[in-house]
Amino acid sequence: MEPHLFSPARNPSDNVTKRELYRVAARLFKEKGYRATSMQDIANALGIQKASIYYYIRTKQDLLTAIARAAMEMLVAEGERIAAAPLPPEEKLRELLRSHVRLICSNLDLFTVSLREFTPVNAGDHWREVVALRDRYEALLRAILREGMEKGVLRRLDEKLVGFAFLGMVNWTIRWVDPAGEKSPEEIAAAWEDLFLHGVRAEGGGAAVPPNARNG
Amino acid sequence: MEPHLFSPARNPSDNVTKRELYRVAARLFKEKGYRATSMQDIANALGIQKASIYYYIRTKQDLLTAIARAAMEMLVAEGERIAAAPLPPEEKLRELLRSHVRLICSNLDLFTVSLREFTPVNAGDHWREVVALRDRYEALLRAILREGMEKGVLRRLDEKLVGFAFLGMVNWTIRWVDPAGEKSPEEIAAAWEDLFLHGVRAEGGGAAVPPNARNG
DNA sequence: GTTAGCCAACCCAACGGTAGGTAGAATTAT
DNA sequence: ATAATTCTACCTACCGTTGGGTTGGCTAAC
Numbered sequence: 001m002e003p004h005l006f007s008p009a010r011n012p013s014d015n016v017t018k019r020e021l022y023r024v025a026a027r028l029f030k031e032k033g034y035r036a037t038s039m040q041d042i043a044n045a046l047g048i049q050k051a052s053i054y055y056y057i058r059t060k061q062d063l064l065t066a067i068a069r070a071a072m073e074m075l076v077a078e079g080e081r082i083a084a085a086p087l088p089p090e091e092k093l094r095e096l097l098r099s100h101v102r103l104i105c106s107n108l109d110l111f112t113v114s115l116r117e118f119t120p121v122n123a124g125d126h127w128r129e130v131v132a133l134r135d136r137y138e139a140l141l142r143a144i145l146r147e148g149m150e151k152g153v154l155r156r157l158d159e160k161l162v163g164f165a166f167l168g169m170v171n172w173t174i175r176w177v178d179p180a181g182e183k184s185p186e187e188i189a190a191a192w193e194d195l196f197l198h199g200v201r202a203e204g205g206g207a208a209v210p211p212n213a214r215n216g
Numbered sequence: 217m218e219p220h221l222f223s224p225a226r227n228p229s230d231n232v233t234k235r236e237l238y239r240v241a242a243r244l245f246k247e248k249g250y251r252a253t254s255m256q257d258i259a260n261a262l263g264i265q266k267a268s269i270y271y272y273i274r275t276k277q278d279l280l281t282a283i284a285r286a287a288m289e290m291l292v293a294e295g296e297r298i299a300a301a302p303l304p305p306e307e308k309l310r311e312l313l314r315s316h317v318r319l320i321c322s323n324l325d326l327f328t329v330s331l332r333e334f335t336p337v338n339a340g341d342h343w344r345e346v347v348a349l350r351d352r353y354e355a356l357l358r359a360i361l362r363e364g365m366e367k368g369v370l371r372r373l374d375e376k377l378v379g380f381a382f383l384g385m386v387n388w389t390i391r392w393v394d395p396a397g398e399k400s401p402e403e404i405a406a407a408w409e410d411l412f413l414h415g416v417r418a419e420g421g422g423a424a425v426p427p428n429a430r431n432g
Numbered sequence: 433g434t435t436a437g438c439c440a441a442c443c444c445a446a447c448g449g450t451a452g453g454t455a456g457a458a459t460t461a462t
Numbered sequence: 463a464t465a466a467t468t469c470t471a472c473c474t475a476c477c478g479t480t481g482g483g484t485t486g487g488c489t490a491a492c
Binding site: 031032033035036090116119121122153154155157158161162164165167168169170171172173175176183187188191192194195196197198199201 | 247248249251252306332335337338369370371373374377378380381383384385386387388389391392399403404407408410411412413414415417
């Protein structure tokens with residue numbers, strides 16, 4: 001596998017059209033959906049003929065898979081860096097949240113397509129390899145949560161449910177964020193760190209239910 | 217508009233096939249996606265001819281729209297009931313979370329299709345009317361959050377960001393919940409009430425950052 | 433004189449939707 | 463009571479279009 005097609009710069013006279021192809025495909029898949037985007041649409045956006053696209057790729061599915069894999073690889077790379085860092089679990093969680101939000105916001109097309117369009121039906125044979133990456137990320141997130149709970153710095157809640165809440169909160173960003181909008185990734189992440197780690201309830205307000213009182 | 221096609225029982229000898237049609241369509245749209253599901257697929261699942269479907273509906277889009285509207289109407293109906301109830305904002309939030317999770321879990325096909333497949337491109341002209349329902353629900357959620365913040369029972373955080381976190385956490389359920397699985401809607405909601413209202417950080421643990429210390 | 437990059441023309445399966453029909457139940461007219 | 467009509471719930475056969483993908487080249491640069 002060649003180096004990432006979606007990373008910023010490249011070697012001197014690298015293949016420009018191929019990179020443009022993937023970029024345009026991601027944009028159109030995000031705007032219209034994978035199935036509703038035709039190869040003709042992509043060709044038009046590139047200003048070339050449809051047949052020319054097949055000089056660079058074998059099938060339409062390959063485009064989708066490459067996009068989804070790129071997104072998941074970014075997430076896993078950052079995640080594993082953070083998980084391995086010498087930080088207390090609470091800080092790892094903060095960092096993970098920040099990196100996740102930052103990645104989504106600065107690669108919105110990639111992540112939107114990866115999260116919304118990459119389904120077993122659309123992905124065909126490539127489904128499993130990309131899902132393996134997703135699973136690695138989920139495992140890593142849960143490991144951080146578990147570590148925090150064991151060290152007593154995080155409350156003892158269902159690890160999976162907390163993990164899904166994290167992922168839902170963060171991944172849902174693709175549904176409302178506006179790249180040209182007012183909220184920066186840092187603002188978003190900061191508010192959610194606060195919310196996720198402290199909750200919404202006011203510090204002094206209401207009778208706090210003890211963590212385990214519910215299990216009766 | 218006739219009474220809900222997706223509500224449980226009906227008049228004596230109501231049209232069975234029509235209700236089956238919508239149910240099957242929702243199931244297939246969820247499993248394969250809207251675009252990847254052909255009218256032939258639906259006909260096969262019903263055991264009738266493709267043309268017969270057009271006795272009940274005008275276009276494929278109408279199926280999608282009806283499904284999406286049904287889901288949003290359930291959400292809004294429950295939401296407005298809760299918003300109007302004589303409860304403190306914190307309890308309203310709890311109730312809203314519970315009702316939202318319960319609705320998703322017991323109408324998984326409807327909500328999955330509504331959240332994943334109902335896009336401007338797929339919905340055509342019907343987009344706006346259904347989005348209006350979604351907006352009503354979001355407005356209602358934010359009003360509860362605002363009320364809580366004004367009364368001092370919820371922390372002063374960005375209302376939109378907290379709302380999106382709520383919606384993301386809850387709506388993401390469609391991505392992982394297993395109707396035959398171990399987690400009941402009540403368990404899920406209970407864990408998230410805890411998480412959303414209290415946060416994950418242990419009560420005694422770590423140096424709590426004062427709510428507004430970050431704004432410098 | 434090879435090859436990277438691209439193109440015009442075509443293939444054909446599958447799509448949403450339509451035309452027009454029919455068996456039988458239900459309703460109305462005589 | 464029965465004959466005529468209408469309606470329900472489907473059917474077979476087809477249409478025009480679009481889809482992903484292929485074939486067989488051309489051309490400019492090295």
